[in-house]
Amino acid sequence: MSYLSLENVTKQFGDAVVVDNFNLGIEKGEFVSFLGPSGCGKTTTLRMVAGFELPTSGRITLDGVDITDKAPNQRNVGMIFQAYALFPNMTVAQNIGFGLRIRKMNSTDVHARVDEMLNLVNLEKHANKYPYQLSGGQQQRVSLARALAIRPEVLLLDEPLSALDAKIRVSLRQEIRAIQKRLGITAIFVTHDQEEALSISDRIVVMNVGEMEQVGTPFEIYNFPKTQFVANFVGSLNNADAEVIDPANGILAMDGVHFKTAEEDFASRKKGDKVKFSVRPERFSFAVEPKKDNVIDCTIENITFLGSVVRIQIKIGNTNFNMDTFNNPFLELPAIGAKEQVMCSKEAVLVL
Amino acid sequence: MASKGLRKVVAMSDTSFDVSVGQGAPGKKRWSLLRIGGRFWSWVWFILGAIYFLVPLFATLRHSLRMERDVLGFKAYERAFEDPSFLETFLLSNALAVATIICSAILIVPTAYWIRLRLPQARRIAEFITLLPFVIPAIILVFGLIRTYSTHFTIPFTDIELFQPLTTTKFGTYALITAGYMVLAMPYMYRSVDTGMRVVDIRTLTEAAQSLGAGWFTIITQVILPNVRSALLSGALLTFAIVVGEVTLASFLGVDAFGPYLFLIGQHKAYEPAALSFVTFLLTWIAMGMIQFVTGGQGQATGAH
Numbered sequence: 001m002s003y004l005s006l007e008n009v010t011k012q013f014g015d016a017v018v019v020d021n022f023n024l025g026i027e028k029g030e031f032v033s034f035l036g037p038s039g040c041g042k043t044t045t046l047r048m049v050a051g052f053e054l055p056t057s058g059r060i061t062l063d064g065v066d067i068t069d070k071a072p073n074q075r076n077v078g079m080i081f082q083a084y085a086l087f088p089n090m091t092v093a094q095n096i097g098f099g100l101r102i103r104k105m106n107s108t109d110v111h112a113r114v115d116e117m118l119n120l121v122n123l124e125k126h127a128n129k130y131p132y133q134l135s136g137g138q139q140q141r142v143s144l145a146r147a148l149a150i151r152p153e154v155l156l157l158d159e160p161l162s163a164l165d166a167k168i169r170v171s172l173r174q175e176i177r178a179i180q181k182r183l184g185i186t187a188i189f190v191t192h193d194q195e196e197a198l199s200i201s202d203r204i205v206v207m208n209v210g211e212m213e214q215v216g217t218p219f220e221i222y223n224f225p226k227t228q229f230v231a232n233f234v235g236s237l238n239n240a241d242a243e244v245i246d247p248a249n250g251i252l253a254m255d256g257v258h259f260k261t262a263e264e265d266f267a268s269r270k271k272g273d274k275v276k277f278s279v280r281p282e283r284f285s286f287a288v289e290p291k292k293d294n295v296i297d298c299t300i301e302n303i304t305f306l307g308s309v310v311r312i313q314i315k316i317g318n319t320n321f322n323m324d325t326f327n328n329p330f331l332e333l334p335a336i337g338a339k340e341q342v343m344c345s346k347e348a349v350l351v352l
Numbered sequence: 353m354a355s356k357g358l359r360k361v362v363a364m365s366d367t368s369f370d371v372s373v374g375q376g377a378p379g380k381k382r383w384s385l386l387r388i389g390g391r392f393w394s395w396v397w398f399i400l401g402a403i404y405f406l407v408p409l410f411a412t413l414r415h416s417l418r419m420e421r422d423v424l425g426f427k428a429y430e431r432a433f434e435d436p437s438f439l440e441t442f443l444l445s446n447a448l449a450v451a452t453i454i455c456s457a458i459l460i461v462p463t464a465y466w467i468r469l470r471l472p473q474a475r476r477i478a479e480f481i482t483l484l485p486f487v488i489p490a491i492i493l494v495f496g497l498i499r500t501y502s503t504h505f506t507i508p509f510t511d512i513e514l515f516q517p518l519t520t521t522k523f524g525t526y527a528l529i530t531a532g533y534m535v536l537a538m539p540y541m542y543r544s545v546d547t548g549m550r551v552v553d554i555r556t557l558t559e560a561a562q563s564l565g566a567g568w569f570t571i572i573t574q575v576i577l578p579n580v581r582s583a584l585l586s587g588a589l590l591t592f593a594i595v596v597g598e599v600t601l602a603s604f605l606g607v608d609a610f611g612p613y614l615f616l617i618g619q620h621k622a623y624e625p626a627a628l629s630f631v632t633f634l635l636t637w638i639a640m641g642m643i644q645f646v647t648g649g650q651g652q653a654t655g656a657h
């Protein structure tokens with residue numbers, strides 16, 4: 001049995017089912033992200049683990065103990081909020097020591113633990129400042145130190161980086177991940193930013209209106225999305241309508257252009273079925289090996305610089321696709337309007 | 353307070369005129385003339401308001417200084433302070449004020465907190481109740497109190513006596529008047545505390561404290577109370593000002609408080625009441641000044657995050 005497990009957890013607010021039959025096991029020391037659009041129930045699920053919401057039905061166990069009905073202050077769970085939630089009347093050190101003083105730890109030990117935590121988040125110099133004297137990133141680090149000081153069994157983070165600007169967001173998420181790994185702490189991280197989830201998680205739970213769409217490693221989620229929703233939500237995607245031509249050989253046609261797919265279930269489809277298929281922009285490249293599964297004629301429509309990536313809009317048949325290639329100074333880009341050939345492997349053609 | 357309010361009006365009309373300058377760029381000269389005009393009228397209103405407040409005060413002060421023929425002096429103040437009743441009643445009123453403030457805080461902080469946290473739909477009802485003292489005169493309150501608590505109080509439909517008539521004992525009367533003052537102070541206390549709680553995000557702070565293991569008592573005393581301290585203080589100082597000058601409750605309940613004393617000497621003496629009025633006025637102003645000072649300092653500390 002997993003360290004933290006949610007079994008058939010359902011939450012309703014009135015008639016609205018916000019979390020629907022949620023099943024998830026999290027191993028000790030694992031970093032799991034809940035990823036999904038706004039309002040899909042990420043926070044609600046997290047709050048049930050923290051004890052702020054009571055599941056309508058289902059069970060939550062932590063280290064073999066049923067904690068479903070336990071009061072939040074009876075669980076040993078650290079919580080980090082988007083709005084930092086530091087106590088404005090206390091200094092950084094007092095904030096970090098709050099949970100320890102509640103646990104009646106003696107003052108020398110509190111002192112030692114607070115110092116250890118300050119050191120962990122690199123805020124030794126700010127121990128005696130008040131929250132309002134710190135930047136957002138520093139405040140969130142204090143909040144991390146405060147949550148970790150009590151040595152929680154699980155660390156819950158609800159969009160902890162959303163209020164920060166882009167640069168700090170990236171550095172702080174790496175810091176959080178490094179600290180989590182070092183302490184071997186089990187963590188659930190809620191976010192609606194797919195890049196954030198992909199970059200720091202052991203596993204990602206993709207959620208959509210109260211339901212789990214897919215659970216898997218970032219690699220699996222990105223490369224082998226199981227549903228259209230996951231494919232669209234994680235990373236960017238080209239979608240198009242097509243018709244099944246040859247189920248046995250995985251051939252489909254869009255605007256008369258043939259694509260070959262490696263999708264497993266494809267053989268079960270019938271000739272003439274309408275399907276949707278998707279290709280990630282970075283899976284296209286300009287054709288240099290004619291042996292590839294799909295070599296396709298196209299017209300260059302538009303070229304956009306995105307920094308490290310160059311996004312090229314190509315027209316295949318009557319449909320526009322995006323194609324991404326890495327930027328480099330020696331890149332020879334085709335002219336707009338030029339006829340080119342692009343290729344992609346049959347694994348890149350997702351039929352969901 | 354009043355002067356600050358007025359100054360705000362001045363500042364506001366200033367900015368609104370500034371905006372119209374920005375919009376009406378072509379006729380710049382005319383607009384800036386108008387702006388001066390706006391400032392002029394603001395000052396006129398400010399000065400009129402100030403006169404309305406200051407003239408009676410000045411008259412009181414002058415009158416209080418004229419006890420001795422043809423000289424200005426503090427004789428009236430000396431006389432007033434000499435009377436032992438002055439100190440007695442003044443101290444009693446102060447003690448009652450402190451008791452009122454403490455009891456109100458104990459009642460209102462958890463109530464306002466709970467309503468914000470768990471019963472937001474009850475906020476309108478709570479606000480309505482706290483406004484009742486403005487609508488129902490104190491005289492009605494005091495008659496209600498006397499009627500209810502001057503008899504033996506039994507549990508309805510039984511003969512079990514809950515308490516003796518409160519109005520017959522000194523302590524009982526003080527308890528009763530404190531309760532009455534709590535009602536009168538409720539609008540100020542509740543509103544300032546409630547506003548204070550709006551400024552800090554008490555819900556998230558509560559959850560943060562809970563996840564760190566804190567129980568309700570710890571949360572209220574260590575997290576909520578310190579963060580609404582300045583709001584509580586401003587409510588408390590207003591309460592103080594009300595209680596120290598209150599006449600109706602005290603005279604009908606027969607409590608020798610400062611209000612009735614002031615009223616009494618007002619009927620018998622000429623100069624001392626003016627002196628005492630002025631002193632009370634000063635005290636109130638000091639209280640107001642303290643509100644400004646305390647909340648000003650705190651506002652910076654908590655408001656900037």
Ligand SMILES: Nc1ncnc2c1ncn2[C@@H]1O[C@H](COP(=O)(O)OP(=O)(O)OP(=O)(O)O)[C@@H](O)[C@H]1O
Nearest residue numbers: 013018036037038039040041042043044045191192
């Ligand atoms: N206390 C509540 N009462 C009624 N409905 C609620 C309550 N809390 C949340 N909801 C509803 O539950 C749904 C899920 O909310 P939740 O906060 O879990 O979403 P989320 O995935 O965290 O979204 P976001 O990314 O915007 O934070 C929303 O539709 C919300 O309106």
Ligand SMILES: [Mg+2]
Nearest residue numbers: 042043044158
């Ligand atoms: Mg949320």
